[in-house]
Amino acid sequence: MASYFEEHNCEPGEPAERARENVLLELARTLFNGQQIDLGSVDFTDWDQRLPPPAARRAVLSLPTVRVTPDQADKGLKCPVCLLEFEEDEGARKMPCEHLFHSGCILPWLGKTNSCPLCRHELPTDDQEYEEYKKDKVRRQQREHRLEYLHGAMYT
Ligand SMILES: [Zn+2]
Ligand SMILES: [Zn+2]
The missing domain is CATH 3.30.40.10 (Zinc/RING finger domain, C3HC4 (zinc finger))
Incomplete structure (x- = not known):
């Protein structure tokens, strides 16, 4: 289906x-x-x-x-x-x-x-806070990708 x-x-x-x-x-x-x-x-x-x-x-x-x-x-x-x-x-x-x-x-x-x-x-910006946020976002995305991968490995 x-x-x-x-x-x-x-x-x-x-x-x-x-x-x-x-x-x-x-x-x-x-x-x-x-x-x-x-x-x-x-x-x-x-x-x-x-x-x-x-x-x-x-x-x-x-x-x-x-x-x-x-x-x-x-x-x-x-x-x-x-x-x-x-x-x-x-x-x-x-x-x-x-x-x-x-x-x-x-x-x-x-x-x-x-x-x-x-x-x-x-x-790039001069805004320290924003640059940190950006780095953080990349780390968060990498973590999500890893979780998706794990999920995929377990359920397929
Ligand atoms: Zn452009
Ligand atoms: Zn123009």
């Missing part, structure tokens, strides 16, 4: 991941438009944390500025925040995840929180 999940073709977690990305992008765009972002109005109920603290200054300063190549411009590469297409040879800020943004679009955002609005790749 096929399991419930197979029959209904559920992919747990996936749509939620996408919704989460959109929340960040929406926030980044709101900020770009010069509006204050009211984090109290955002539904973070499926997050196990509040919005992370700002990116560390040195991490932001060390983001490389790259020139947009003719190829990228031809393909209509856009800045995810303002949705304007990059011009050939225009300078863009490159995040460690390889996503490109205008400086004016990404810098105010990184002054609020440390992650790429497109993929949530995190930059």
Whole structure:
């Protein structure tokens, strides 16, 4: 007999991941438009944390500025925040995840929180407490994986 999940073709977690990305992008765009972002109005109920603290200054300063190549411009590469297409040879800020943004679009955002609005790749922060929390989370996940593995080994 096929399991419930197979029959209904559920992919747990996936749509939620996408919704989460959109929340960040929406926030980044709101900020770009010069509006204050009211984090109290955002539904973070499926997050196990509040919005992370700002990116560390040195991490932001060390983001490389790259020139947009003719190829990228031809393909209509856009800045995810303002949705304007990059011009050939225009300078863009490159995040460690390889996503490109205008400086004016990404810098105010990184002054609020440390992650790429497109993929949530995190930059380091200056916040000791948050860095500890992050390490802790990794440890917790490793522990959960071990438990799942043990569970799987016992019941299959
Ligand atoms: Zn932009
Ligand atoms: Zn990214």
